[in-house]
């Protein structure tokens with residue numbers, strides 16, 4: 001296909017201001033989608049981070065997930081993608097009701113603690129029971145209680161679709177951002193429009 005098949009893409013913002021030459025050059029730059037390449041490329045997609053957790057046999061069980069997505073408003077559905085290698089999910093799945101907490105921008109310490117191995121994850125973390133078996137994080141920017149809607153096999157992950165039973169958003173509490181495999185805080189909005197800059201990696 002000729003280079004002219006795709007019009008040049010103009011960049012008006014950012015360090016690589018200019019134009020892309022067209023489809024041929026774009027296709028030549030593509031890599032094979034190995035798992036490593038997939039991880040690297042998808043890390044360019046900024047997300048939040050949630051804790052999905054519940055009490056199982058009287059103790060909090062949970063895992064951090066950045067694949068959380070809003071699926072449907074009516075009925076209210078969200079989803080998470082869980083790796084088949086997860087040791088926590090088979091245990092957590094037994095709960096039947098879960099709490100989902102979107103980590104707040106000030107929860108860098110909780111982020112690190114909840115990233116530890118399963119047996120140490122909740123040490124020093126301020127959590128509370130949702131009342132129906134779910135576990136929620138103090139300091140979260142928003143919380144949900146959810147039940148199972150459907151599970152869909154998807155390669156080395158399972159897409160878990162969850163029905164939202166209750167929710168709470170804390171106004172004016174910003175969320176932590178996960179970008180390029182690191183936690184960040186968004187810089188405060190400046191005068192004249194939103195500031196898209198990121199602040200420090202490795203938040204405290």
Ligand SMILES: Cc1cc2nc3c(=O)[nH]c(=O)nc-3n(C[C@H](O)[C@H](O)[C@H](O)COP(=O)(O)O)c2cc1C
Pocket residue numbers: 049063064065066067068081082083085086087088089115117118178
């Ligand atoms: C920021 C972050 C995001 C993560 N997102 C996911 C995810 O979307 N799906 C998933 O299965 N595991 C995800 N994980 C990994 C799990 O939190 C956990 O570390 C992993 O399942 C291994 O622990 P386990 O054996 O206790 O399950 C994420 C971890 C971190 C730190």
